[in-house]
Amino acid sequence: MSCWEILGLPSDADTRSIKRQYATLLKRTRPDDDPEGFQRLREAYEHALNWSDSMRQNATEETAPAAEITLYNTETGLQPRDTGPSAAQRTATRLLEGITPQLLDERFAEAEQAWCQAEFEEQLLLLCLKTEHDFQALTRWGLEHFQWLSQSQRGNLPNSATLELHQRLFSSLEESLAHLLALGDIEGFWREYYNLEQLDWLKSRTGWEQLNELLARLLLNSPFWSAKLFKSVCKLNNWSMTDYVSKCPEPYWTQLLERNRSENFLYYQQQRLELPLNTPENRAAYLLFADIPLLQRQIFAQRMRPDDWRFCEHLAQSIRDKHPRLLSRMPENNPFFWQDLKSQDNGWLSFAAVMLASGVAAMHHHLLPGNGLNETANAIALWSLLLSGLTGMLLWFWPGMADSLWPLDRRLSPYLSPRLSPRSPSPLLLRDLLPCWLIAAVIGVWLGAPSLMAYVGTMLSFGWADRLTKKRAWPRLASAYPTSWWLAWGMMLSVTLSTLGLYAAHSLTIASRNHGLQPWPERLCSRMPASVEECRLPATQQQWYGRETH
Structure with a gap:
């Protein structure tokens, strides 16, 4: 079988037709699928190219044009310089006017008849560099027909x-x-x-x-x-x-x-991010990598626990040290952005508020004329203990229950929390604020309006103190602990010392045994002369009190 039969071409096919047919057959004959067929196709392609090149060279030698007659200037003896484009260039220019990829085959056939193929190729190359709209189509045609940028391209381009x-x-x-x-x-x-x-x-x-x-x-x-x-x-x-x-x-x-x-x-x-948010690793990944707005990120940060923050620290350090390319995916290009969202555990501030409310109630009900200091101190201690126990139970059990209400909490908190609490960032409505309302309701029903006002005023004061400190950025107050932390501890210490002071004051008002007025104020020595030996000073207990009968 000859190379022409393998390629499916006549023996007088030109180089362009051979390469085009080879590219078509190459799509159906892959070296990894049919190695022997690919080898036969490759050898037939090379033999056909060699045969076509040899035939073209022979034809060129046989049909070589006669030497052109060169006219010389009679005065200088030099060949005259061309004053404009040649006829072939003008013909190529005319053929390329208004050219489109669909007309290239037809116009090139006309260029072959006019013997201006080289001029057509050169001006098409320049045209490809000027046009933008048909650059791809025109260039693809030129690459296929003229083998531009390959070893077979014309050398004088x-x-x-x-x-x-x-x-x-x-x-x-x-x-x-x-x-x-x-x-x-x-x-x-x-x-x-x-x-x-x-x-x-x-x-x-x-x-x-x-x-x-x-x-x-x-x-x-x-x-x-x-x-x-x-x-x-x-x-x-x-x-x-x-x-x-x-x-x-x-x-x-x-x-x-x-x-x-x-x-x-x-x-x-x-x-x-596609897993339930029931582990510290998943919650830390959600806070750092979820595509959510800042407000929603702040709200989610309110439910983070100490273990969650530790995993956030681990992820942030990994991004900074091992994966710096991911910094651009972080808010403000900072993997530690979540530190501004991290808020202190403010639930225990309620202990200070309930102690102050208990003190106000005790003073309102017991520290009156006719009532003793002991009853007031006992009331402060008892009510503080009961309300603190209720607060501790809510703070212990409620966060886990509030997680089941997370979708509702996430929808309500952005609209209601900023109006109900001065804290910044705003706490979660159901997770953080609802326990405070429950404690306030118990105080109002049990201890009355003055205690309720004291509790609410204390909690609002803590929130405003932290907000003003962050807003003004006072250097001395911007410590590791917020201002409310110091105020709460000072308040609890003051209530505790005040209660102990009431107990101490009460103890001073109670006369012990044999103190104060006695049932027998006159004794033997009170009527005897000072010279009596039994009544000399300093008096003994027996001299002063005598013998008591039991």
Whole structure:
């Protein structure tokens, strides 16, 4: 079977037809599917090209035109200089006027008849560099018919034009692949990538090196990332992920490996966003990586626990030290942004408020004329103990119950919490404020309006104190503990000392045994002269009190 039969062409086919037919058959005959068929096709292609080149050279020698008659100037003896474009150039210019990709085959056939193929090719090349709308189509036709940027291109083409065409093609290719990557169209990316194998201008070693650099730059800078795509590109281009030397140019290779690790870390954390928020790891990942507005992030931070904050610290340090590429995905490019959202545990402030409310109630009900100090101190201690126990039970059991109401709490808190509490950031409505309302209701029903006003006023004062301190940023007050922390401890200490003071004052008003007025004030020595030996000073207990009968 001859090479023409394998290719399915007549023996007088030209080079362009041979290459076109070979590209068509190559799509159906792959080296990995049919190695022997591919080898026969390749040998037939080479034999046909050699035969076509030899026949063309023979035809050129046989039909060589006669030597042109050159006219010389009679005065200088020099050949006259051309004063304008040649007839072939003018014909090529006329043929390319209003050219479209659909008319190229027809116009080139006319150029062949007019013997201006070279001028047509050169002006088409320049036209491709000027036009924007049909650049891809015109350039594709020129690459296919004239083998531009390959070893088979005509040697006398302007170097500046071919260099600019090469740069334009790479820019266009980069723009196309970058657009497909940005859309996440992996199938379209592979389709475009496999089409590159058919481009003769990329088959040189320099072309593939530039293509490797282009692919590395695209993968590194694209907002879209696929670990599977990265591994496939590495395998096809022999970018080794284990060897110390890779065919991927530096510094792209090192940066690609770093991005691959960071993207895998990010993918693992984003997988946690789909899990229930019932573990510290999931809650920390949600706070740092969830695509939520700042207000919702602040609200979610209110339900964080000490274990959650420890995992936030771990994630933030990993991003800062091991995955700096992820800093741009953090709010304000700061992985520790959550520290501003971290609020102190303000639930225990209610203990100070209930102690003050108990003190107000005790003074209102017991510290009156006719009542003793002991009853007042006992009332403060008893009511403080009972209300503190109720507060402790709510603070212990309620957060777990409030988690079941999280969807409702998340919807109501942004609208109601800023109007009901001066604290900043605003607390959660059901998780933080509802227990305070329950305690306030118990105080109002049990101890009365004065105690209720004392409790509410104390809690609001704590919130306003912290808010003013943060707003004015007083250096001395902006310590590790908020202002409410110091006020609460001072208030509890004052109530405790006041209660102890009442007990001490009460003890001073009670006469002990044999103190004060006695039932027998007159004794033996009170009527005896001072000279009596039994009544001399200092008096003994027996002299003063005598013998008591029991």
